[in-house]
Amino acid sequence: QVQLVESGGGLVQAGGSLRLSCAASGGTFSMFNMAWFRQAPGKEREFVARIRWSGGSPYSADSVEGRFTISRDNAKNTVYLQMNSLKPEDTAVYYCAVATTAVPTATSSRDYGYWGQGTQVTVSS
Numbered sequence: 001q002v003q004l005v006e007s008g009g010g011l012v013q014a015g016g017s018l019r020l021s022c023a024a025s026g027g028t029f030s031m032f033n034m035a036w037f038r039q040a041p042g043k044e045r046e047f048v049a050r051i052r053w054s055g056g057s058p059y060s061a062d063s064v065e066g067r068f069t070i071s072r073d074n075a076k077n078t079v080y081l082q083m084n085s086l087k088p089e090d091t092a093v094y095y096c097a098v099a100t101t102a103v104p105t106a107t108s109s110r111d112y113g114y115w116g117q118g119t120q121v122t123v124s125s
Contacts (some may be wrong), residue, residue: 022096
């Protein structure tokens with residue numbers, strides 16, 4: 001059973017930075033395509049960024065492109081989300097997830113079958 005634990009969330013002022021981490025256990029992490037999603041109150045969960053099992057082809061949503069960077073360390077079974085130039089609209093619970101589809105370009109939450117419990121990110125104006 002794959003387990004994911006996110007950390008690194010918190011309260012930050014607009015323009016600040018945070019780095020989220022997601023530690024995985026219970027599977028072969030180096031084979032997982034991974035992603036970050038977020039969900040703000042009253043809104044649907046939305047795709048943020050994804051990365052392939054090899055660390056290649058990182059891809060971010062337009063809303064965070066140029067500000068957020070996804071990366072991974074397969075030796076540590078961990079995926080990261082570096083968030084810079086944060087905005088109040090980035091406030092949400094952030095989740096990491098493991099893809100359960102073979103499609104490497106998946107951005108729908110339906111294509112991800114294992115989820116962490118989430119970590120809260122709050123950006124004040």
